Amino acid sequence: MNHLTKEQLQTLRDMLVREKRDLEHHFDKGNEESVSDESLRVSTGELSSYDNHPADVGTETFERSRDLAIDENLRNRLDEIDRALDKIEDLTYGSCEVCHREIPYERLEILPYTSFCVEHTPERTISNDRPVEEDVMTTPPKGAGEHRQRDAGAFDDAGAWRSLEEYGNSDSPAMAAKRNAPDYNSLSTDED
DSSP states (O other), rough: TTTTOOOHHHHHHHHHHHHHHHHHHHHHHOOOOOOOGHHHHHHTTTTTTTSOOHHHHHHHHHHHHHHHHHHHHHHHHHHHHHHHHHHHHHHHHTTTTTTOOOOOOOHHHOOOOOOOOOOGOOOOOOOOOOOGGGGGGGOSSSSSHHHHHHTTTTTSSTHHHHEEEEOOSSOOOGGGTTTTSGGGGEEEEEEE
């Protein structure tokens, strides 16, 4: 730590304390419950999700997961700041945890909570895992209209309803789209 002057060290310490205070203020917010402690119904203020469109619930779920990810990132940053402040007290601040070389002051000015030199910074990759559903989904056919789907050879073509209809539905002859349907077998929309 001898590569840092007292003024530089005090500047970095002040930066860490200021950022720590800001993060603690973010998490305190008047001692409100954390996002993770609330149910979706409570966090949206709705008495029931029954009357909401599924897309509204999807949007709320997305927003909630985004907020949780941001909070997790900020908690990790707060932990890194606490470790950096502890290192200042232990007189081990400013050296790389891997190679033990001095971290340049310019890097510490930008990332005062870092414990690594540029060469040994752990990779922080964003997971590129795709949903498992994509493995079984067929790619959308090219072109437009009913013929593009029939020619695609995939199950999700225009005749999918006919394929499913043979297993039955909840229609009865009285409720059929065809007027005066005599029995269940005549409810099919198949023109054949």
